[in-house]
Amino acid sequence: MEHTPTAGVRVREERRGDAAVVDALIAEAFRGHPYSRGQEPAVMAALRDGGGATLSLVAEEAGAVVGQVAFSAVTLDGRATGWQCLGPLAVRPDRQRLGIGSALIREGLERLRAAGAAGCLLVGDPAYYERFGFRGFPDLTAPGVPARNLLALRFGEALPAGSVGFDPAFSAGEDRPSS
Numbered sequence: 001m002e003h004t005p006t007a008g009v010r011v012r013e014e015r016r017g018d019a020a021v022v023d024a025l026i027a028e029a030f031r032g033h034p035y036s037r038g039q040e041p042a043v044m045a046a047l048r049d050g051g052g053a054t055l056s057l058v059a060e061e062a063g064a065v066v067g068q069v070a071f072s073a074v075t076l077d078g079r080a081t082g083w084q085c086l087g088p089l090a091v092r093p094d095r096q097r098l099g100i101g102s103a104l105i106r107e108g109l110e111r112l113r114a115a116g117a118a119g120c121l122l123v124g125d126p127a128y129y130e131r132f133g134f135r136g137f138p139d140l141t142a143p144g145v146p147a148r149n150l151l152a153l154r155f156g157e158a159l160p161a162g163s164v165g166f167d168p169a170f171s172a173g174e175d176r177p178s179s
Helices: 016-030 040-050 100-114 126-132 168-172
Strands: 003-006 009-013 053-061 064-076 079-091 119-123 150-154 162-165
Touching: 009 100, 016 040, 016 053, 016 064, 016 079, 040 053, 040 064, 040 079, 040 168, 053 079, 053 100, 064 100, 079 100, 100 119, 100 126, 126 150
Parallel strands: 079 119
Antiparallel strands: 003 009, 009 053, 053 064, 064 079, 064 162, 119 150
């Protein structure tokens, strides 16, 4: 299934041949950001190689990959609960602030809902992610993650609560995702 967010840009599932381009794009997008330690390409590679990415989407423009987002399952208090994690999310620096990241997020969330996920959570900037409906939940925690940056979006009535366990791929960098 493909989705066209804006003229000339289409969102599709990542293909096997996209890996090197996606990893390079992630490295370029996070280079120089003060909150990044440069682990995001390794995390994405580990998600892909370990089968942890339940959904990985790319945005293409004129045949070139200009953005990507991945989702992976999380546990709450050590139990699988149907919650997913968004991250990493990256857009090529010269294509940022044009709606590509938003289109990737919206398409990914739509697909997760359709697949029956309970909801989605992430570690990120509330000022950016609240526009998609993400917000903090007082009973949701993750070791080493400031409460203000742990955000969730429910797809049903279930409230996210407990300590979040991320896919082991996130140990390829830090112990938490970066989106």
